[in-house]
Amino acid sequence: DAMVIQNPRYQVTQFGKPVTLSCSQTLNHNVMYWYQQKSSQAPKLLFHYYDKDFNNEADTPDNFQSRRPNTSFCFLDIRSPGLGDAAMYLCATKTANTEAFFGQGTRLTVV
């Protein structure tokens, strides 16, 4: 039944070692979002895709990249994770007439 699926649920990576988080959806929504959520804070939008059009938030660090090879999949790449990048990363999807649907999130730990 899961409609927005994030893998893995928990990811541990080493300081400076590239890491990729993935998100897939079965809803065929044309918009996909990546949010970063630090402890006890609201989700912060990193970027989103409208179809293949990539929209980066102005304050998203260059260390964060994204790929969307097709409608169903979207990836978040962190090129050189720092301790400050430890957070929950949330993927969400939307279409024009619906609310946003969120995945379960990936908890990233940087050691």
Next chain:
Amino acid sequence: GNSVTQMEGPVTLSEEAFLTINCTYTATGYPSLFWYVQYPGEGLQLLLKATKADDKGSNKGFEATYRKETTSFHLEKGSVQVSDSAVYFCALSLPSGYSTLTFGKGTMLLVSP
């Protein structure tokens, strides 16, 4: 710009108590309003929504009414349960179909038996 302000938590209640979590907003135009709930270690789940003034969203005993005159969307529940313990986020999005969500800071609710 657009913004959402929620009451700070944690809100601590005993089971079967009445719950109110205040939410007010600032937006250009006429936004849609949402309450999302986040259980520990989980993603966000839509709890309820309202798309125009005077609409009432409801789900699982929770209710919120879109009040344009007071720019508010307060969340209420008549009798909370321990299982309602979670963080609640108020959010808005503008009418443009692909508008992104603007979240409040979240309010933690702790319900004790």
